[in-house]
Amino acid sequence: MCDVPVLRPDERAGFRLRELYRRRGYLPYRMSRFESYDLYASNKSFLVSENILTFTDTDGRLMALKPDVTLSIVRSAPCAGTTQKVYYQENVYRTSPAAAGYREIMQAGLECIGSIDLLDMGETLSLAAESLALLGGDYLLDIGHTGVVSGMLEGVREPFRSQLLEEIGRKNPAAIRELCARAGTAFHQAEMLCRLSQLYGPPREVLPQLAELADTAPCRDALEELQDLCALLENSGFVQGLRLDFSIANDMRYYSGVIFRGYLPGLARGVLAGGRYDNLLRRMGKQGGAIGFAVYLDQLERLDTGLDYDVDILLLYGPGDAPASVSRLAQKLAGQGKAVRTARNVPADLRYRELIRFREGGADDGYD
Numbered sequence: 001m002c003d004v005p006v007l008r009p010d011e012r013a014g015f016r017l018r019e020l021y022r023r024r025g026y027l028p029y030r031m032s033r034f035e036s037y038d039l040y041a042s043n044k045s046f047l048v049s050e051n052i053l054t055f056t057d058t059d060g061r062l063m064a065l066k067p068d069v070t071l072s073i074v075r076s077a078p079c080a081g082t083t084q085k086v087y088y089q090e091n092v093y094r095t096s097p098a099a100a101g102y103r104e105i106m107q108a109g110l111e112c113i114g115s116i117d118l119l120d121m122g123e124t125l126s127l128a129a130e131s132l133a134l135l136g137g138d139y140l141l142d143i144g145h146t147g148v149v150s151g152m153l154e155g156v157r158e159p160f161r162s163q164l165l166e167e168i169g170r171k172n173p174a175a176i177r178e179l180c181a182r183a184g185t186a187f188h189q190a191e192m193l194c195r196l197s198q199l200y201g202p203p204r205e206v207l208p209q210l211a212e213l214a215d216t217a218p219c220r221d222a223l224e225e226l227q228d229l230c231a232l233l234e235n236s237g238f239v240q241g242l243r244l245d246f247s248i249a250n251d252m253r254y255y256s257g258v259i260f261r262g263y264l265p266g267l268a269r270g271v272l273a274g275g276r277y278d279n280l281l282r283r284m285g286k287q288g289g290a291i292g293f294a295v296y297l298d299q300l301e302r303l304d305t306g307l308d309y310d311v312d313i314l315l316l317y318g319p320g321d322a323p324a325s326v327s328r329l330a331q332k333l334a335g336q337g338k339a340v341r342t343a344r345n346v347p348a349d350l351r352y353r354e355l356i357r358f359r360e361g362g363a364d365d366g367y368d
Contacts, residue, residue, distance in 0.1 A: 021087035083114035111292035122232035144249035147222025169250035
């Protein structure tokens, strides 16, 4: 049988992820390819890229090809007191750091919006881990918490607070100490922030160290929530690839709790991003909480498929060969499970396992 994938890696992954989310009770969410530009213009800082592809509709309204899915889901979220659990697979349109110009990117993910509790958060994290396991087997799911970081920054005024968040994200102790000195921050607090920026590892190793650092009232609730979430993940069997990393919890404009990033071997950039974003809900006039994540399926194009060919058979024919005979042989080979390409000449960019030169009454009759 032919073992060349018929679907691209992102398409295969999309099917698997949709089935995973459906089995866990999430409902499909579908939307238009474009939205009013105002939705994105007022929330540019939430977007991965601030570049938005726009056009003028026939009624004169400025519209945008959607660069993000979460904003659309939040805008249509139900009233407070209910919980909406949805999954999606949608194309978004944005610029990419790796390529010039706009790209159409397939993205899958889920959102849980409304009355959010610990179980909902644990379920979202476990689904993030299971999504990564489906895509690549070995994975890393880095988890941080904005509550821990903001608690340890208590008393630090702007602009030093924002600058410290950036340096924590860069894991830069030297810059953290310099900023703390300029801000007049106590030496003890500066050293705690330096240590926090360097914490990384499995929960069982990091949580005891974190408990020593975060033994202050503003941090305790966040630390307790993080401990409970790690326990839920361990009970779900997804603790193997779990790592705690507080350098990722450096955006507090929208995120308001647990925040996480997912990575697969062979990919330099993260393939999954998510977190709790109650601040975005409040900004958009909604009540309650929200947590979700997105899987950037375009990143999967960079994974090695393990195949060193494009087709099983390249079937070459000449100008004098009868088209019906060539077609009959191609169909015969395809019926045996082979991927077959017919051509007059060998394509320069095609990789094949076997080359067959068609001969009337030859290869047609003799190939099994």
